[in-house]
Amino acid sequence: MMMTPETELELAEMIAGAEAPLAIRGGGTRGFDAAGQALSTCGLTGIELYELGALTMVARAGTPVAKIEALLAESGQRLAFEPMDHRGLMGTDGEPTIGGVFAANVSGPRRIQCGAARDFLLGVRFVDGMGQVVKNGGRVMKNVTGYDLVKLMAGAHGTLGVLSEVSFKVLPIPEAEATVHVGNVDLGVAVQVLSAALGSPYDVTGAAYDPATRGAFIRVEGFAGSVAYRAGRLVSELARFGKAQQVDGGAQLWRGIRDVTAFEGREGDVWRISVQPSDAVALADALQADALQFDWGGGLIWALAPAGVDLRARMTVPGHATLVRGSAETRSRFQPQPAPLAAISAGLRAKFDPRGILNAGLMG
């Protein structure tokens, strides 16, 4: 039986009263499941505050992302960090929650321009491993009052505490979008194309490469006239690398890149690797993967590899690899950290969850 608290108080009581490890989840769509009694925040729903003119929203952690995106869209706003929907790739169903998005720090193609999920998270309420409710941050854009536990909670995958409420920044949906395609380029050239675009003054919000079709994709967004101007400049400035042109269907294209639809339904493990873009070429060879997809100017590599092959052993450059979809449930999904950092992380987990019951073993 999955535990599904409906209030923060219930959540706190359940954690305080837990006698065995808990597997914390939101909608359970991302596959980051630890062993233990399942506890989902999906019953903690509701948007508590939406201030259009202040670009902020406060919602309970279990609120469906779809509901939040729909409400924002009605007012011409959005979650600008473009959180991935993992369901297609993972073959899961269920409803992604806003708490899950922040707990896993899920960011999409626009991360290169506007920041990651963690950069949009303004405040949290969470319950630590002893059942104590803690708040940190708030609902204002700039806040340096005490330590930034908000960042620490983003990407902690529930190992330091279970999010009960999140407050976050939203942004206006731009009037227009354009995608520039540079065709028939290999990875080495593509990284140069994307670097040139990202190093231009044209405020690029997406920079991806698909090796299967040998196409580099660059997105700009904003007011219609401005988008037309910047897309035009990019087409002419990138022509030196290959055939550059504006292409239609941007919304669907970028959703596909965001959700890694190219790997949907294909056999094998899926790895997500973050490196500096200029290392993408060397690493792509070293990985010996079955298929690759590149985002973030080449700095985010999605790799499809035979089941059970640990790509972390093939990391020849600085960065980190995370197993997003894999069959071996017993092994850690994350890149092991150097000893001093691992000690700090273990120390923090011991302080926030002294009994070791929150997603035990998930992050080390």
Added chain:
Amino acid sequence: MEMPVPNPAILARKADLVAKLSALLPQDALIQDEAETRAYECDALTAYRCPPLLAVLPRTTQEVSAVLRICHQMGVPVVPRGAGTSLAGGALPTADSVILGVARMNAVLETDYDNRVIRVQTGRTNLSVSGAVEEEDFFYAPDPSSQLACAIAGNIAMNSGGAHCLKYGVTTNNLMGVTLVMMDGTVVEIGGAHLDAGGLDLLGVICGSEGQLGVVTEATLRILRKPEGARPVLIGYDSNEVAGACVSDIIKAGVLPVAIEFMDRPCIEACEAFAKAGYPMCEALLIIEVEGSEAEIDHQLKLITDIARSHNPVELREARDADEAGRIWLGRKSAFGAMGQINDYMCLDGTIPVTELPMVLRRIGEMSKQYGLDVANVFHAGDGNMHPLILFDANKPGDLELCEAFGADILKLCVEAGGCLTGEHGVGVEKRDLMLHQYEPADLEAQLKVKDVFDPQWLLNPAKVFPLSVTEGRRLVPVAAE
């Protein structure tokens, strides 16, 4: 303002400490005589002063590590210092502490335009980071007002912001990696030129930890290509409420300027008297800047001025060229200097939801009358980061205390309005005792636990950020025996 009583056991061992540090550092890196340590007695919060036991000015990460290891062994508190421009007393020493200044570590280690990052030693000033990449038309986005003087080390410690963070974010959004020296001397590398350092977001919690978790000696920072151009517009209104409504309407309309600055009448008058920028005399002045190509700027300014006109401005002035743009910014950029001409002042930086601006400004006006102290407001309106400047006379007995009480009331008001005590300056010693207005004891305890992990003996900048009464049991550990 209360500071911990210096530990006599540490004071008594100064000679021993000096001997140990001398063996590790070049002679000119150790400052020990009283006349010279006085230079480190305060930061930009000059109301509070205390010379440190010693100051050390290392040149390398290894030297920083060596200093910290010795201090750790001897149980000596260490106060890290960047350029000493903190407005919150972040670098205020105690008499039994060692000031560890990184000012001599100012090298650019690597610039990488392909990956759009720069790696610097953290003693480098904020503006000179941008300076290092200017010839390729790149820049480092966070731009605190003190950017000419302030160091990246302090920017990271305080998670500094600036006028342009509505679009570009604050330090934490532009910091990709650090070399951190722990209190026991251990050197750790976190993050780098790749996005999102792996594992728990330690970078995120180190940024803004006010030098309490470790000493950051090197940093990898995101650099951005400069926009093609930028231009401001100046808009005057005869009430704060209307100016606030204008800001809110601009944001609701989907325009996201790079900066929205707001000045009230006392501030306009002071700036005008000081800088003669030609500002209109009105109740509220907005300076809104947008970026892009000429045509993009024109389009955005048209949207903004259409909204502004619908609120009946008393003045609306678009910059037609760089000279006019410079004049529009001139007064705003000299606001702090202008205030300094008039009087001593205390600058606060409480932050509020943008929608609460008119109410908060009205209440500050009422409190100003009650306290009998003038206050001028200049702030980043787009993100609700207020900067009330309370004027007082340091030579008049009781005026500083009155000013502090007034400041505390303003900050409490910010918290009540749904905001926070500090948006970009940090807590330091200045707002330490107000922390329980924003956080419950359990909330603070969670933060203290983080320090327990990084610095179990509470030796790094121990008297800051949290009320002394809250940290007492952790700070007062006995000094290790020889």
